[in-house]
Amino acid sequence: MLRLRASEIAEAVGGRLVGDDVLVTGSVETDSRLVEAGGLFFAMPGETTDGHRFIDAALERGAALVVAEREVEQDVPHILVPSGVTALQSLAADVIRRVRAAxxxxxxxxxxxxxxxxxxxxxxxxxxxxxxxxxxxxxxxxxxxxxxxxxxxxxxxxxxxxxxxxxxxxxxxxxxxxxxxxxxxxxxxxxxxxxxxxxxxxxxxxxxxxxxxxxxxxxxxxxxxxxxxxxxxxxxxxxxxxxxxxxxxxxxxxxxxxxxxxxxxxxxxxxxxxxxxxxxxxxxxxxxxxxxxxxxxxxxxxxxxxxxxxxxxxxxSMPRAERGRMEVLEPGGGITVINDAYNASPDSTAAALRALAHMTRQAGRRSVAVLGEMAELGPHAVEEHDRLGRLVTRLRIERLVVVGAGAKPIHDAAELESSFGQDTTWVATADEAEALLRAELVEGDVVLLKSSNVSGLLALAERIGTR
The missing domain is CATH 3.40.1190.10 (Mur-like, catalytic domain)
Structure with missing residues (x-):
């Protein structure tokens, strides 16, 4: 973050400065736990809590200035704005303009x-x-x-x-x-x-x-x-x-x-x-x-x-794309875990399944897919999960474990498509999936875990991959 005066920030965001014209030397944060000495804290209402409740915590960590949507009781320089999100965006645009000029x-x-x-x-x-x-x-x-x-x-x-x-x-x-x-x-x-x-x-x-x-x-x-x-x-x-x-x-x-x-x-x-x-x-x-x-x-x-x-x-030279994105984990015992459970969409899940099928076929190893829900699909959800179940069967992935109510159409479609119903299992929770995997996995298995983050498979992949 650029070093800016409170008055410069107030002008950039169209807000009213209350208190001293302090110099902000630290980062800009919306999470009070990340505030550093000399930093700027945006107190914004959120989906589950309200940043105004954490102004004291931000001050304890050294915040020099607060941007807020209502009057601040604490003795700290602050800028009052109608919308914290709009103010944050306006400040970002101003900082880019200043850096381009310099x-x-x-x-x-x-x-x-x-x-x-x-x-x-x-x-x-x-x-x-x-x-x-x-x-x-x-x-x-x-x-x-x-x-x-x-x-x-x-x-x-x-x-x-x-x-x-x-x-x-x-x-x-x-x-x-x-x-x-x-x-x-x-x-x-x-x-x-x-x-x-x-x-x-x-x-x-x-x-x-x-x-x-x-x-x-x-x-x-x-x-x-x-x-x-x-x-x-x-x-x-x-x-x-x-x-x-x-x-x-x-x-x-x-x-x-x-x-x-x-x-x-x-x-x-x-x-x-x-x-x-x-x-x-x-x-x-x-x-x-x-x-x-x-x-x-x-x-x-x-x-x-x-x-x-x-x-x-x-x-x-990159060792991985990102945590939880086709991340290879080797827990021992000749098992390979591919953690791709940070996020999922129909396209990315299909690509991951094709990769699993291709790589295991080349290596002569057993393929195991653990699939959770793909979130935010709205009216397309059942159709797209059903499509994945059929793809699993067509790709001849040898073991399928489906986790959670939202993902159940994957299991249903795979069971209907395949003549080997025992190769696909639906469980309600990640804990049930973990127990099943720990009982079943053997040397040579390659396990792909793929889902949207909300399903809990990211943590499951890390537990299975580091046992």
């Missing part, structure tokens, strides 16, 4: 139904050798999380990488208006958050918002393999660069593409091409679908005029 700052926005966090991590690994790089912690990509990432930059920041998520149309447009990306990346359009969006066409419009609002001097990097993303080229005034497994027409070779894609339990390989040049890519990250994320990150590097070959080495 230094060369490149902002990269990444959106898509799947792969944002993995692509962000790959890009962080590739860019940080070229200059100070700020990117989101975990998956901070919404109306609060994205501004919090923006507020971590200072005069020395060279690259700011943002994830842009959305629950509703207009969300990405607002984040784009705050940050004004120089480069916008669209990975994929799928059914993630379909419950809020209402369908794939609405999702497409929402994901288009970022490239639609790019200026002509900016660059839109688009997935040539995805028909809906490919169509976004007509919606942007920016220059378009491509990535994918499709090299594109001979008269439009712009961008990177890959072939020779394969994945084993040791990692994922491909050959990356740009024009007449080619480079081998050997990642420790599992799953052929992660090649697309790597290509997106490398395309940003290429657009920036940086060394693609070096970036490939940086991506190859």
């Amino acid at each position: 230094n060369e700052l490149t902002v990269v926005g990444i959106t898509g139904s799947n792969g944002k966090t993995t692509t962000k991590n790959m890009l962080q690994a590739a860019l940080e050798r070229h200059g100070a790089t700020v990117s989101p912690v975990k998956s901070f990509n919404n109306e609060v999380g994205a501004p919090m990432t923006m507020l971590r930059i200072d005069e020395g920041t060279r690259y700011l990488v943002l994830e842009m998520g959305a629950s509703y149309e207009g969300d990405i447009a607002r984040l784009t208006a705050l940050s004004h990306p120089d480069i916008g990346v669209v990975l994929k359009v799928g059914l993630a958050h379909a419950g809020e969006f209402g369908g794939i066409e609405t999702t497409t419009r929402a994901k288009t918002e970022m490239v639609r609002d790019l200026a002509p001097e900016h660059v839109a990097i688009l997935n040539r393999d995805d028909e809906r993303v490919r169509g976004m080229a007509a919606a942007t005034a920016a220059r378009v660069a491509w990535f994918g497994t499709d090299p594109g027409p001979a008269d439009d070779p712009t961008g990177l593409w890959a072939d020779g894609v394969d994945s084993t339990l040791e990692g994922t390989v491909a050959t990356v091409h740009r024009g007449e040049e080619s480079w081998p890519l050997r990642m420790r990250i599992l799953g052929e679908h992660h090649v697309m994320n790597a290509l997106a990150a490398l395309a940003v590097v290429d657009v920036l005029g940086l060394d693609v070959a070096q970036a490939i080495e940086d991506v190859a």
Whole structure:
């Protein structure tokens, strides 16, 4: 965070300063437990609690200034605003403006139904050798999380990488208006958050918002393999660069593409091409679908005029995509656990299942899938879970354990599709799944755990993977 006076912050957020014009030297936080000496605490109402209740805790940790939506009883300089979220966003936009004026700052926005966090991590690994790089912690990509990432930059920041998520149309447009990306990346359009969006066409419009609002001097990097993303080229005034497994027409070779894609339990390989040049890519990250994320990150590097070959080495050196994202755990006893339970959508779950089937078949090992609910699918929930159960059977995954009421259609469909009903089991809780797995797993088993975070399989994967 930049060092700013309380009066400067008040002007940026359109608020009224009460108390001394203190200098803020620490970070901006919405969680009082993370406040540091000299920092700024945003006291905002939340879904389960109210940040105004934690002002005392923030002061005990050294907060110099508070932004609040109502009068503050404590003796501390504070800024009164109508909306804490709006104020947070306004401050983030002001900080980006100040840093751009003081230094060369490149902002990269990444959106898509799947792969944002993995692509962000790959890009962080590739860019940080070229200059100070700020990117989101975990998956901070919404109306609060994205501004919090923006507020971590200072005069020395060279690259700011943002994830842009959305629950509703207009969300990405607002984040784009705050940050004004120089480069916008669209990975994929799928059914993630379909419950809020209402369908794939609405999702497409929402994901288009970022490239639609790019200026002509900016660059839109688009997935040539995805028909809906490919169509976004007509919606942007920016220059378009491509990535994918499709090299594109001979008269439009712009961008990177890959072939020779394969994945084993040791990692994922491909050959990356740009024009007449080619480079081998050997990642420790599992799953052929992660090649697309790597290509997106490398395309940003290429657009920036940086060394693609070096970036490939940086991506190859990553030990994992992220905690809970195709993370390999070896608990001993010849068992391999793949923890992919941080989040799930129909597309990402299907990709993980295909990876499990392919890798175990190559290695001659037994495949075990532990699947929980995919959240936020709204009216599509039963259909999409049913579809996964049938996919498990078609892929010949040898053992299926389904966890939770929301995921039960996976089990029902697999049982109907398969002549081996005993190979699929439904349990109500993660604890029941743990007991079953500990009783059944044997040497040589490869266990994939995949679900949305709400299902509790992330913690289960870590327990099973570290026994």
